[in-house]
Amino acid sequence: xxxxxxxxxxxxxxxxxxxxxxxxxxxxxxxxxxxxxxxxxxxxxxxxxxxxxxxxxxxxxxxxxxxxxxxxxxxxxxxxxxxxxxxxxxxxxxxxxxxxxxxxxxxxxxxxxxxxxxxxxxxxxxxxxxxxxxxxxxxxxxxxxxxxxxxxxxxxxxxxxxxxxxxxxxxxxxxxxxxxxxxxxxxxxxxxxxxxxxxxxxxxx
Amino acid sequence: xxxxxxxxxxxxxxxxxxxxxxxxxxxxxxxxxxxxxxxxxxxxxxxxxxxxxxxxxxxxxxxxxxxxxxxxxxxxxxxxxxxxxxxxxxxxxxxxxxxxxxxxxxxxxxxxxxxxxxxxxxxxxxxxxxxxxxxxxxxxxxxxxxxxxxxxxxxxxxxxxxxxxxxxxxxxxxxxxxxxxxxxxxxxxxxxxxxxxxxxxxxxxxxxxxxxxxxxxxxxxxxxxxxxxxxxxxxx
Numbered sequence: 001x002x003x004x005x006x007x008x009x010x011x012x013x014x015x016x017x018x019x020x021x022x023x024x025x026x027x028x029x030x031x032x033x034x035x036x037x038x039x040x041x042x043x044x045x046x047x048x049x050x051x052x053x054x055x056x057x058x059x060x061x062x063x064x065x066x067x068x069x070x071x072x073x074x075x076x077x078x079x080x081x082x083x084x085x086x087x088x089x090x091x092x093x094x095x096x097x098x099x100x101x102x103x104x105x106x107x108x109x110x111x112x113x114x115x116x117x118x119x120x121x122x123x124x125x126x127x128x129x130x131x132x133x134x135x136x137x138x139x140x141x142x143x144x145x146x147x148x149x150x151x152x153x154x155x156x157x158x159x160x161x162x163x164x165x166x167x168x169x170x171x172x173x174x175x176x177x178x179x180x181x182x183x184x185x186x187x188x189x190x191x192x193x194x195x196x197x198x199x200x201x202x203x204x205x
Numbered sequence: 206x207x208x209x210x211x212x213x214x215x216x217x218x219x220x221x222x223x224x225x226x227x228x229x230x231x232x233x234x235x236x237x238x239x240x241x242x243x244x245x246x247x248x249x250x251x252x253x254x255x256x257x258x259x260x261x262x263x264x265x266x267x268x269x270x271x272x273x274x275x276x277x278x279x280x281x282x283x284x285x286x287x288x289x290x291x292x293x294x295x296x297x298x299x300x301x302x303x304x305x306x307x308x309x310x311x312x313x314x315x316x317x318x319x320x321x322x323x324x325x326x327x328x329x330x331x332x333x334x335x336x337x338x339x340x341x342x343x344x345x346x347x348x349x350x351x352x353x354x355x356x357x358x359x360x361x362x363x364x365x366x367x368x369x370x371x372x373x374x375x376x377x378x379x380x381x382x383x384x385x386x387x388x389x390x391x392x393x394x395x396x397x398x399x400x401x402x403x404x405x406x407x408x409x410x411x412x413x414x415x416x417x418x419x420x421x422x423x424x425x426x427x428x429x430x431x432x433x434x435x436x437x438x439x440x441x
Contacts, residue, residue: 039224046213046220046329107272110264111280115404122405147266176346185346187331189208193409194334195344197402202347 059183060167064089071128072153077142082161088130089177096184096203098129098196099175101163103136104144106171108190113148116174119196120152127200130155134163134171178203214326219248221322222315229370231311234302240315243297243308247290255286262410283394283411284418287387310379313386317366320390324397325359335400358397365389378433384426391419 069087072078080088089097100116102109113131120129131154133141138156145154157163166175170188176199178184185199219241226240259280260268267273291309298308327333332344333353341350369386377385398412408416 035224035227042220046217107267107270110267110273114263119404184348187346192331193403194401195331197404198332198334198344198351199346201402202349205348 059186060165062165062167062183064177064181066090068093071130072155074151074153075145077133077138077145077154077156079138079156079158080162081159082165085132085155085157085162088155089181092128092177093179093181095125095179096127096200097177098127098200099132099166099177100129100172101132101134101157101166101168101174102172103134104140105136109172110144110148112172112174112190113150115191115193115196117148117150117152119200123200123204126204128153132157132162134168135160176200176203208330210326210330213329214323217326217329218319218323219244222319225318226315229311229315231315232303232307240312243294244312244316244319246297247293250293251286251288251290252281254289255281255283258282258285282414284414291383304379306379306383310373310382313383314366314370314373317362317369317386317390321359321362321366323359324355324362327353327355334402352400354397354400358393361393362390365393376433378429380429381426381433384422384429388419388422388426391415391422395419 064086066083066086068091069084070091071088072080089099098116098119100112102113104110116129116131119127123129129152131145131150131152133154133156136156138158141154141156166173167186172190174187174191174196175183176185184203187195187199222244223240226237230237231240231243232238253274256274257268259282260273262282263280264273294312295305295309298305328342332347333342333351333355334344335341335352335354335357337349338352339350341352343350365386366389369382369389372382372385392415394415395412398409398415401409403409
């Protein structure tokens with residue numbers, strides 16, 4: 001067992017080895033074991049939380065079917081059933097469709113709609129952007145579209161069946177359908193320009 | 206809906222410089238001060254200013270809406286946020302009896318590390334985007350891998366932060382240290398913007414503003430270096 005013996009005021013011997021206290025250099029502090037453990041623990045927690053955030057739930061098994069229906073004329077904002085919505089998607093087979101579900105009371109929807117408008121203009125006619133008003137007053141929704149100057153086609157989901165079929169869990173949600181009609185991606189919440197551009201370009205490939 | 210990706214990014218952006226401040230110390234009137242102690246106020250002021258600027262540019266009608274203001278994810282104009290944060294930091298330093306420019310220069314490399322952490326944490330947000338690349342990451346919903354530009358930007362800014370930190374105490378002076386730090390970030394953001402996918406063919410606002418700021422900083426740095434060559438540095 002070590003037998004510390006005092007040697008003078010500032011030195012200690014342990015088994016014959018003289019231990020001299022080292023004064024810390026001003027401005028420099030080394031990381032102790034506790035700090036290293038803390039950083040390690042924080043890193044693991046952050047990695048877990050981050051990866052959990054990235055984990056995407058499976059896409060809903062939604063495949064549009066039925067008779068093709070024409071896209072609504074810009075500014076008309078008709079009320080459509082689930083069958084009507086599916087018909088619109090079927091009618092657009094051959095080019096990707098970006099479906100954005102929104103409501104006028106939803107603040108992030110207001111923020112991202114100019115971005116969708118920009119995408120609708122920039123990628124036309126190769127890509128279609130279709131807005132679906134959900135859980136909202138039709139009058140408020142139409143006024144909202146006019147206020148933001150949105151010209152891409154929009155429909156109103158009056159029965160709520162469209163949002164159920166698409167497995168909606170948040171407002172807004174954006175879905176990207178490929179040219180073959182399969183759902184390729186779903187983005188819950190506001191979509192960034194980078195993500196929208198990347199998803200659309202990927203669908204166009 | 207809690208945005209865990211954004212939350213993780215913010216924790217990293219604040220946590221890393223806080224830990225690093227144990228090595229890269231910030232001088233206070235009575236000894237070293239913690240990064241969190243002096244950076245939280247300026248950071249919130251900067252976020253508010255950046256968000257208000259975005260709303261003023263994109264959707265002025267939303268400025269009165271608290272819910273619209275709080276959706277940080279919808280965009281925070283970077284450079285107005287930095288400007289306001291620096292101003293608030295300098296005012297806080299003066300009140301604490303510390304030389305404002307010296308405090309800003311000390312905080313610059315730490316803030317750069319925080320920014321780098323945020324960029325690199327694109328892994329935790331909505332994926333890292335960039336040009337298509339065989340070596341890269343596949344963001345959710347994509348069939349191809351993309352070069353993670355955010356991670357590369359983060360690495361570049363960390364390298365810049367180390368250089369800027371080493372400039373502390375050199376004859377360069379506090380102003381030069383601060384300008385160099387900002388220039389590194391402006392250049393990295395400008396180059397990064399070229400690679401990030403965007404809608405349309407024109408330059409994004411982020412791109413234009415970073416190029417403009419980089420040009421202004423180069424001029425400012427040249428003036429600063431010119432002056433320091435003519436007279437003794439009174440700021441360092």
